[in-house]
Amino acid sequence: MTDPAIVPLRADAERNRQRLLAAAKDLFATRGLDVTLDDIARHAGVGTGTAYRRFPNKDVLIEALMVDRINELGAIAQECLQEPDPWRGIVGYFERALALQAADRGLKEVLFSAGRGRERVAHARRALAPAVTKLVRRAVEAGAVRSDLSTSDVPLINFMLNTIVDFGRDVEPELYRRYLAIVLDGLRPRDDLAPLPVDALGVREFQDGMARWKR
Amino acid sequence: MTDPAIVPLRADAERNRQRLLAAAKDLFATRGLDVTLDDIARHAGVGTGTAYRRFPNKDVLIEALMVDRINELGAIAQECLQEPDPWRGIVGYFERALALQAADRGLKEVLFSAGRGRERVAHARRALAPAVTKLVRRAVEAGAVRSDLSTSDVPLINFMLNTIVDFGRDVEPELYRRYLAIVLDGLRPRDDLAPLPVDALGVREFQDGMARWKR
DNA sequence: CACAACCGGAGACTGCTCCTCCACTCTCTA
DNA sequence: TAGAGAGTGGAGGAGCAGTCTCCGGTTGTG
Numbered sequence: 289m290t291d292p293a294i295v296p297l298r299a300d301a302e303r304n305r306q307r308l309l310a311a312a313k314d315l316f317a318t319r320g321l322d323v324t325l326d327d328i329a330r331h332a333g334v335g336t337g338t339a340y341r342r343f344p345n346k347d348v349l350i351e352a353l354m355v356d357r358i359n360e361l362g363a364i365a366q367e368c369l370q371e372p373d374p375w376r377g378i379v380g381y382f383e384r385a386l387a388l389q390a391a392d393r394g395l396k397e398v399l400f401s402a403g404r405g406r407e408r409v410a411h412a413r414r415a416l417a418p419a420v421t422k423l424v425r426r427a428v429e430a431g432a433v434r435s436d437l438s439t440s441d442v443p444l445i446n447f448m449l450n451t452i453v454d455f456g457r458d459v460e461p462e463l464y465r466r467y468l469a470i471v472l473d474g475l476r477p478r479d480d481l482a483p484l485p486v487d488a489l490g491v492r493e494f495q496d497g498m499a500r501w502k503r
Numbered sequence: 504m505t506d507p508a509i510v511p512l513r514a515d516a517e518r519n520r521q522r523l524l525a526a527a528k529d530l531f532a533t534r535g536l537d538v539t540l541d542d543i544a545r546h547a548g549v550g551t552g553t554a555y556r557r558f559p560n561k562d563v564l565i566e567a568l569m570v571d572r573i574n575e576l577g578a579i580a581q582e583c584l585q586e587p588d589p590w591r592g593i594v595g596y597f598e599r600a601l602a603l604q605a606a607d608r609g610l611k612e613v614l615f616s617a618g619r620g621r622e623r624v625a626h627a628r629r630a631l632a633p634a635v636t637k638l639v640r641r642a643v644e645a646g647a648v649r650s651d652l653s654t655s656d657v658p659l660i661n662f663m664l665n666t667i668v669d670f671g672r673d674v675e676p677e678l679y680r681r682y683l684a685i686v687l688d689g690l691r692p693r694d695d696l697a698p699l700p701v702d703a704l705g706v707r708e709f710q711d712g713m714a715r716w717k718r
Numbered sequence: 719c720a721c722a723a724c725c726g727g728a729g730a731c732t733g734c735t736c737c738t739c740c741a742c743t744c745t746c747t748a
Numbered sequence: 749t750a751g752a753g754a755g756t757g758g759a760g761g762a763g764c765a766g767t768c769t770c771c772g773g774t775t776g777t778g
């Protein structure tokens with residue numbers, strides 16, 4: 289679509305563009321997606337005018353940076369599918385995905401935000417689903433997890449553990465691993481297990497929830 | 504402190520005060536604590552001036568209404584201590600506490616917000632701790648829950664399940680019960696249980712986390 | 719009935735983010 | 749190496765949302 293070779297940027301312009309991207313990456317990771325373009329400009333040592341000229345609005349910047357990060361998650365899911373033990377596959381996915389989100393506040397926000405014009409983000413997010421579905425299905429079939437575990441449980445568990453990630457960020461960054469362990473123990477099969485009291489969300493309902501979900 | 508009998512309000516003033524309280528209770532529950540005093544006034548069918556005359560700022564209103572609700576939680580914890588089975592005590596506490604929070608958005612927000620001048624709220628919250636501690640301790644001692652469960656786990660688990668409460672509110676209000684069940688299964692003792700990888704937060708760390716925690 | 723208490727709500731004020739504008743600077747090319 | 753024009757920076761305007769005040773008019777009460 290946007291051919292980068294249409295009109296090559298002048299050297300100083302290109303340098304500033306890189307600085308802006310680096311600053312944005314940094315600020316998104318440490319302070320989340322609601323930093324200001326003005327903030328990013330300042331952090332990049334560049335005027336706000338320059339920032340707005342290069343990136344018409346923040347969403348463009350978010351897409352440019354965050355699609356890659358979401359794809360990293362996809363890669364992790366794929367790798368976890370290679371793991372022969374289905375249980376370790378699930379565990380590995382949660383551990384690595386959460387570690388990524390713990391290190392990047394923006395990633396977490398972009399994963400769980402209603403689109404509003406973030407097409408490519410939404411697309412990347414959807415691309416994540418098949419691998420996660422497989423991860424869950426093979427674990428259920430192998431009897432490695434409780435039989436009523438469903439695909440949509442994975443993002444929701446991820447979501448709720450993010451709360452702890454945020455809470456612990458400045459106190460005990462590893463805290464989320466404690467609660468992940470508890471949840472994982474709750475996912476393992478066991479003989480005296482009562483069936484879950486409420487059905488998992490279906491794909492449609494889940495998307496509906498995502499859409500209505502705000503901040 | 505504020506003796507309500509110093510100068511009794513005129514009848515119309517008292518009536519408006521009640522209307523404002525009712526409107527605030529309603530809006531806090533359905534839309535959360537960040538509704539405007541102007542919103543509340545409109546919803547009460549009263550001018551904004553009247554609202555500000557009666558309640559100098561929103562925090563006063565929040566305290567007036569929310570301290571009671573937090574005390575309800577305390578009462579729940581007490582009742583659950585009466586329950587002879589320690590496991591059912593824990594389960595009952597989570598179920599009832601979460602049901603309360605699911606029905607009142609404001610309650611959840613006030614439970615997990617840094618004080619900023621909400622002394623009485625903070626006080627009521629602290630008053631909750633002893634009962635919860637007992638609930639946990641007797642369950643651990645009875646072997647009804649995993650032995651490494653700690654007091655501070657209860658509010659944090661509550662906190663993370665609130666995420667699901669919010670997510671599900673407009674899609675499937677009972678959804679949180681599914682994840683509560685998973686977590687509870689993760690709390691039960693079992694022979695092949697690895698110890699939790701990270702220590703629970705101590706009282707001091709927990710309070711530290713609460714204080715740093717923003718929005 | 720008199721008058722203090724009370725009312726309503728327009729709008730002043732504050733604090734924020736987004737974004738534009740334009741006098742000046744720098745790069746690139748001929 | 750000089751001139752055209754791309755690029756710069758940051759003050760400041762527009763817009764918005766929440767908080768709170770002020771005061772002409774109304775109402776309850778002794």
